[in-house]
Amino acid sequence: MVAETEDRQNRPPPVILKFYVAGDGGFTRQAVANLDNLVALLPQEIEVIQEIIDVTQNPAVALELGIFSTPTLIVSSAKQNLRFVGDLSDARKVIRIIAPESDRA
Amino acid sequence: MAKSKANRKGVQKIETGFRGFDAMTLGGLPRGRVSVIRGGAGTGKTLFAMQTLCHWLSDTSRVGIFVSFEEGRNNIESNFAVFDWWQAPFSKDRLLLVDARWRTDVIQSGSFDLSGLLAAVEGVIGQNQANFLVLDGIDVLLNMMPDPLDARRELLRLQHWTEALALTTLVTMKGHAPLEGQSGRGFLEDLATYMADCVLELDRDSFHGIAYRTLYIQKYRGSGHTQNKVPYTIGDQGIEIVPADASAGGFKVYTQRVSTGMADLDEMLGGGIFRGSTTLVTGAPGTTKTTFASGVAASASQRGEKVLYICFDEAPEEIVRNMKSVNIHLADAVKNHTLHMEGFVARSSGPDLLAGRTRQLLKEFQPRFLILDPVSAFTAIGSEELGYSAIRLITHEAKQRGVTVILTSLLDDVEQNKEKSKAHISTLADNWIHLSYVANAGERNRALTIVKSRGTAHSNQVRELILSSDGIWLKPVYTEKGEVLMGAMRWQREEEDRQQERRERLESERRYRSASREMTDIQSQIRELETALEKRRHDLESFELEVGLTGEEEKSRRQALAHIRTSRSSKQSASPKTRTNSRKKAPAAKKGGK
Numbered sequence: 001m002v003a004e005t006e007d008r009q010n011r012p013p014p015v016i017l018k019f020y021v022a023g024d025g026g027f028t029r030q031a032v033a034n035l036d037n038l039v040a041l042l043p044q045e046i047e048v049i050q051e052i053i054d055v056t057q058n059p060a061v062a063l064e065l066g067i068f069s070t071p072t073l074i075v076s077s078a079k080q081n082l083r084f085v086g087d088l089s090d091a092r093k094v095i096r097i098i099a100p101e102s103d104r105a
Numbered sequence: 106m107a108k109s110k111a112n113r114k115g116v117q118k119i120e121t122g123f124r125g126f127d128a129m130t131l132g133g134l135p136r137g138r139v140s141v142i143r144g145g146a147g148t149g150k151t152l153f154a155m156q157t158l159c160h161w162l163s164d165t166s167r168v169g170i171f172v173s174f175e176e177g178r179n180n181i182e183s184n185f186a187v188f189d190w191w192q193a194p195f196s197k198d199r200l201l202l203v204d205a206r207w208r209t210d211v212i213q214s215g216s217f218d219l220s221g222l223l224a225a226v227e228g229v230i231g232q233n234q235a236n237f238l239v240l241d242g243i244d245v246l247l248n249m250m251p252d253p254l255d256a257r258r259e260l261l262r263l264q265h266w267t268e269a270l271a272l273t274t275l276v277t278m279k280g281h282a283p284l285e286g287q288s289g290r291g292f293l294e295d296l297a298t299y300m301a302d303c304v305l306e307l308d309r310d311s312f313h314g315i316a317y318r319t320l321y322i323q324k325y326r327g328s329g330h331t332q333n334k335v336p337y338t339i340g341d342q343g344i345e346i347v348p349a350d351a352s353a354g355g356f357k358v359y360t361q362r363v364s365t366g367m368a369d370l371d372e373m374l375g376g377g378i379f380r381g382s383t384t385l386v387t388g389a390p391g392t393t394k395t396t397f398a399s400g401v402a403a404s405a406s407q408r409g410e411k412v413l414y415i416c417f418d419e420a421p422e423e424i425v426r427n428m429k430s431v432n433i434h435l436a437d438a439v440k441n442h443t444l445h446m447e448g449f450v451a452r453s454s455g456p457d458l459l460a461g462r463t464r465q466l467l468k469e470f471q472p473r474f475l476i477l478d479p480v481s482a483f484t485a486i487g488s489e490e491l492g493y494s495a496i497r498l499i500t501h502e503a504k505q506r507g508v509t510v511i512l513t514s515l516l517d518d519v520e521q522n523k524e525k526s527k528a529h530i531s532t533l534a535d536n537w538i539h540l541s542y543v544a545n546a547g548e549r550n551r552a553l554t555i556v557k558s559r560g561t562a563h564s565n566q567v568r569e570l571i572l573s574s575d576g577i578w579l580k581p582v583y584t585e586k587g588e589v590l591m592g593a594m595r596w597q598r599e600e601e602d603r604q605q606e607r608r609e610r611l612e613s614e615r616r617y618r619s620a621s622r623e624m625t626d627i628q629s630q631i632r633e634l635e636t637a638l639e640k641r642r643h644d645l646e647s648f649e650l651e652v653g654l655t656g657e658e659e660k661s662r663r664q665a666l667a668h669i670r671t672s673r674s675s676k677q678s679a680s681p682k683t684r685t686n687s688r689k690k691a692p693a694a695k696k697g698g699k
Binding site: 020022023027031034055056059060062063066067068069070071072073082083084085086087088089090091093094097 | 172203204205208210211212213214215216217218219220221222223224225226227228229231246249251
């Protein structure tokens with residue numbers, strides 16, 4: 001979790017990444033590794049708040065949010081609200097959508 | 106629930122509420138297992154699933170979850186609101202509708218699984234003791250998976266999960282047309298087929314422009330089931346699958362007999378037809394099927410029993426008018442509401458809808474008699490199979506209600522189409538009366554035969570049916586060398602008989618007369634002879650007397666002679682003469698006495 005807000009006031013608002021997974025099997029671990037990889041590839045100036053939720057422990061949440069395919073990544077920021085389904089094996093594609101300007105650079 | 110029965114067989118089952126289906130599968134869907142319904146668009150997969158689920162929920166202690174991958178909650182609710190069995194709104198703890206449509210704003214990255222769904226459902230089960238799950242249109246989700254292997258994995262996951270929870274699951278998926286270059290079904294379908302314990306295929310086809318649907322049980326692990334494609338209908342009560350034999354029970358059986366309106370026929374049927382039975386009246390055009398049916402309607406309504414008369418392609422008013430000409434009056438019964446006549450246009454809709462409307466009328470009007478004239482309207486549209494299934498629906502409903510049914514059907518020849526029509530009709534009806542024309546000697550006469558009558562020692566006679574301005578009635582049988590004669594042939598033969606009889610009578614009269622004449626002659630001869638005999642006897646007596654006298658005379662003569670000899674002999678010549686006379690006459694008298 002990154003929390004260095006005081007001296008970076010000109011930076012864009014934080015991006016919250018909620019990653020919903022099922023259990024902690026190999027598939028989940030692979031997906032979480034892919035997420036970490038993705039976050040590392042994001043531009044430094046983007047503040048990222050990351051949370052991993054296991055739906056098998058929180059079924060009510062899955063039902064409420066309609067998270068039936070796992071893993072699901074919900075990206076929310078002041079600008080956008082995006083939902084990704086999959087193990088994020090294609091990190092570049094996700095980054096292009098979350099931070100288009102960074103990809104161009 | 107056929108629980109105890111199922112236990113013995115290893116697979117526990119849950120009733121679907123579709124009578125026909127539960128009968129086909131000996132109890133319904135496998136409990137605690139995955140069943141798959143596969144079918145194209147418009148086959149009623151979702152309806153099948155939801156109807157089964159609602160039947161399940163008719164026990165108020167149960168809970169169901171309906172996960173839709175194709176439709177939103179509001180859509181689902183409005184789609185099913187038209188059905189009686191949809192007791193909307195179910196309380197949320199009893200029927201949970203989950204909208205699991207693939208969100209259009211979702212961006213896919215890499216492979217995913219269904220664990221989220223299963224976790225969410227498991228969460229609900231934990232809270233609610235839910236025990237029936239429907240996954241409607243799961244193919245939509247599985248097809249989003251980048252790798253077909255993922256889909257396979259997920260289906261296996263679903264199977265294992267279901268087994269672990271002992272959750273009865275019904276999965277529906279579309280049947281995809283095989284891709285080019287591939288044979289058979291799509292990959293997913295194959296997978297689902299292998300995975301599931303029970304696979305149902307719904308099929309929709311059209312025949313002469315009328316759609317019909319069939320259900321086929323492709324597999325059912327650990328259970329016997331019907332092997333053939335069974336037609337089903339979708340009407341205003343949803344899907345209906347009629348058991349192959351509608352008389353398989355579950356309704357009151359009557360021993361009371363009701364009149365057909367024709368006393369002679371009642372007699373042939375051993376006192377009429379059973380209440381609640383189905384009577385099929387077949388015949389070629391013009392063999393008075395409608396008249397027959399109207400006669401039944403008229404006599405029933407006269408007894409105050411309500412009759413529902415459904416006619417096809419003929420206006421009720423026309424029938425009322427036409428029947429007047431044969432002394433069958435329906436107008437009064439219509440007026441006082443003992444007879445309700447409804448005209449359907451046969452081609453206006455499919456057999457299933459017609460069946461639905463008929464059953465609706467049965468419910469509303471509550472008749473004791475139902476007449477479908479002609480029932481062949483059902484089989485003339487669409488496939489025969491579908492038509493029979495629709496008829497079965499109606500007759501089944503009628504039996505449940507104790508309604509006596511008369512079905513007329515266009516059938517030119519009982520002997521034709523033996524295999525199919527006969528077999529079908531045979532199972533539909535308890536009684537089968539065939540009306541026919543017997544063409545002979547340049548004319549056509551109507552004849553009536555009872556082909557069958559269940560539970561009745563019925564007459565096997567062919568009777569001549571007379572249609573006249575007095576009504577319809579049956580003529581007594583006229584048999585001739587084992588052949589039943591009718592019409593002019595019959596008249597002619599009867600006339601010949603009469604003439605023959607007359608000739609014979611005249612002849613014998615003549616013989617009688619001549620014999621009696623002869624007898625009179627003989628008698629008069631006898632009388633003459635007797636007179637002669639009497640006369641002779643009389644003669645004889647007088648001769649005997651005479652002979653006696655002569656003897657006396659002779660004696661006295663001899664005495665006199667002796668006396669004379671002693672004195673005189675002058676009278677000798679007279680005595681021999683008298684003797685000669687007596688000798689001559691005595692033999693003649695003897696002869697006459699003989």
